[in-house]
Amino acid sequence: MLYRKVPKTGEELSILGFGAMRLPMIDDNNIDEERAIAQIRNCIDNGVNYVDTAWPYHGGQSEGLVGKALKDGYRKKVSIADKLPQYIVESREHMDEILNEQLRRLDVDCIDYYLIHAVEGNSWDRSVELGIKDFLDKALESGKIRYAGFSFHGVPEDFKRIVDDYPWTFCQIQYNFLDTENQAGTAGLKYAASKDLAVMIMEPLRGGNLSAPTPPDGVQDIFNQAETKRAPVEWALRWVWNHPEVTVVLSGMNEEEHIKQNLTIASKAEANSLTEGELAIVDKVAARYKELMQVPCTGCAYCMPCPAGVRIPGCFELFNSTHMFKEKAEYFKFQYAVFFSKEMAGESAYASQCVECGQCEEHCPQHIAIPEQLKRVVGYFEQGDMQAKVDMVANKQEN
Incomplete structure (x- = not known):
């Protein structure tokens, strides 16, 4: 295993982190605890x-499972990262209540790396x-916490x-060879590093899509x-680790073979280890993926802010993803x-909020007919009961 230092503390963290969001399941509602702990x-x-x-992972079960896994001497070997679900916080006092409940679920006195979850403006x-x-x-x-950070969307x-x-002390961003300009992107990665923040990476494989044995x-x-x-x-993983600004890459590993493979890669993925030719290969692969996109959006966000509150680049990012990775629709x-809901983002950001004012089109470098494309997004995503999905993740009930 390779390690990288947290700039502000000097602590060494493994370049591969275990993400407890996609644990093995017995059925749709229950974690396979024995297997997950192992x-x-x-x-x-x-x-x-x-x-x-x-807090919301596996409907509130993840924290308790992690607590069980860290019994028998394992707690002292690791740093725990957990997150305040800001999207359900009702008051300053509520923040304390949630943190205390998380400490109870984990059965620990301190959470090492504590993030404000799913933050945007x-x-x-x-x-x-x-x-x-x-x-x-x-x-x-x-x-009760050792270091403060935030995850960004x-x-x-x-x-x-x-x-x-x-x-x-740290932050967490989505980053992979397709998301160099979406969300925080490469510019954000470098900016955070310039401020001496450790940078934890989520979605290095875009939900596993970039690791498909049979690519598009x-x-x-x-x-x-x-x-x-x-x-x-x-x-995909080596491309992320090639960036020296990256501290930890999180992987939601739930198959033993995938774990073995990831551990092997993490034993040799040094920063700046890919050659110029290899980086060019990845650039070509990214270009091919983008050819499969439905909307030629680069995520530059010149169209923002939208006066109606639509998160335009995010809408197009997900719409494109459904066409590049159809099996994950x-x-x-x-x-x-979930992520565009009022509960998670503070203000809802759905495509259906578009009022066709045209302001976004005036600023789009790609000359995209944004209102027309947003109608396609609405037709694809805003069917059925979206709120049920939001309620499930927000996990508003006291537990």
């Missing part, structure tokens, strides 16, 4: 020292109004101002041009319903 402990035995969970502003900074200050002073401009708005048409032909042959999963529909 998987987490196997990773720790092989050098992983960062385990990431959150509106939700951060709302959290500040509710007293999030005082909450973090007090939680740090009391020793917004536009680049919001990312930078959130980085600058609190003395964070034309992709494998491009990979075959490389002198060194690698599986798609290794190309339901997963992307779920993401659309």
Whole structure:
């Protein structure tokens, strides 16, 4: 296992972190606890020292499972990452109640890396109004958390101002070779690193899509041009780890063979280890994926802010993903319903909010007919009961 240092503390974290969001299941509602615990402990035995969970994962079951997995001496071997679900917070006092419940679920006295979950501009502003900074200050002073961070799901401009708005130790962003300009993107990665933040990466494989043994048409032909042959999963992970600004890459590993493969890759994926030729190969693969996109959106966000509140780049990102990775369409529909909801983002951001004012088109470098494309997004995603998906993840009931 390779390790990288947290800039502000000097602590060494494994470059591979265990993400407890996609644990093995017995059925649709219940985690296979014996298998999940064995998987987490196997990773720790092989050098992983960062385990990431959150309040809503597996309907509230993930934190308790992680707590069980870290019994028998495993707690002292790892750092726990957990997240405040800002999207359900009702008051400053509610923040304390949630943190105390998380400590109870995990059965620990302290959470090492504590994030404000799924932050973007509106939700951060709302959290500040509710007293999030005082909450973090007090939680740090009391020793209930060791380090403060945030996970991000917004536009680049919001990312930078959130980085600058609190003395964070770390942040978590979505990053892979397709998301260099979406959300925080490469610019955000470098900005956070310039501020000495450790950067934890989520979705390095875009929900597993970039690791498919049989990639979309034309992709494998491009990979075959490389002198060194690698599986798609290794190309994708090594591309992320090639960036020295990256501290930890989270993987939602739930198959023993995938765990073994990821551990092997993490033992040799040094920063700056890919050659210029290999990076060019990945660029070609990314270009091929983008050819399969329905909307030629680069995620530059020049169309933002939308006066009606639509998160335009995010809508197009998910719409494109459903066409690049058709077998994961339901997963992307779920993401659309949840992450663009009022409950998660502070203000809803769905495509159906478009009033066709035309302001976005005036600023789009790609000259996209944005209102017309948003209608396609509405037709695809906004069918059925989206709110049921939101309620399930928000997990508003007390438990």
